Amino acid sequence: MARTPREESMAAITAALNPVTWRCFPSHLLARRVVAAHDRQNLVDLLRTVPGVTVGPWADLPEPADRNDPRVRVLVDFLDSRLWRGVSVRTLCRNLVTVLHEVA
Numbered sequence: 001m002a003r004t005p006r007e008e009s010m011a012a013i014t015a016a017l018n019p020v021t022w023r024c025f026p027s028h029l030l031a032r033r034v035v036a037a038h039d040r041q042n043l044v045d046l047l048r049t050v051p052g053v054t055v056g057p058w059a060d061l062p063e064p065a066d067r068n069d070p071r072v073r074v075l076v077d078f079l080d081s082r083l084w085r086g087v088s089v090r091t092l093c094r095n096l097v098t099v100l101h102e103v104a
Contacts (some may be wrong), residue, residue, distance in 0.1 A: 005042075005045055006097055006101060007039055008045065008051065009037075009038050009041045009042070009097050010043035010090075010093050010094055010097045011039060011041075011095060011098070012037045012038065012040060012044075013034050013037040013093045013097060014028055014040075014089055014090060014093045016034070016036070016037035017033065017034070017037075017089055017092075018089055019060075022048075022089065022092075027075075027076045027079035027080050027084075028067065028072065028076050029061070029064060030062030030075075030079065031065075031071075031072045031073075031075035031076045031079060032065045032066075032067060032069075032072055033064045033065075034075060034093075034096050034100075035064075035065035035069055035071050035072055035075065035100070036063065036064050036065040038097070038100055039065065040058065044058075055101045069101060070103075073102055074099060074103050075096060075099060075100070078095075078096070078099050081098075
């Protein structure tokens with residue numbers, strides 16, 4: 001069954017956070033990683049629309065998004081208004097993807 005772009009983005013963000021100790025991150029670093037994973041997934045989705053292009057596996061997320069990206073500020077505000085460290089990575093990612101889609 002095909003996943004929606006929102007589900008693909010959530011999976012990409014979960015994968016980018018799951019292997020690390022994301023609960024120890026300050027909110028601004030977590031937000032930067034989330035935006036970077038979201039953008040990388042959007043690139044994958046775009047590349048899949050090009051005939052003849054095969055998208056291979058990615059290495060680990062190399063760099064967080066720029067700290068001045070306006071989406072980072074929105075996510076930081078969201079995180080700082082919640083007790084996000086107490087939820088599962090899946091719940092956190094679902095909430096953050098919802099916020100990202102609202103600001104898009």
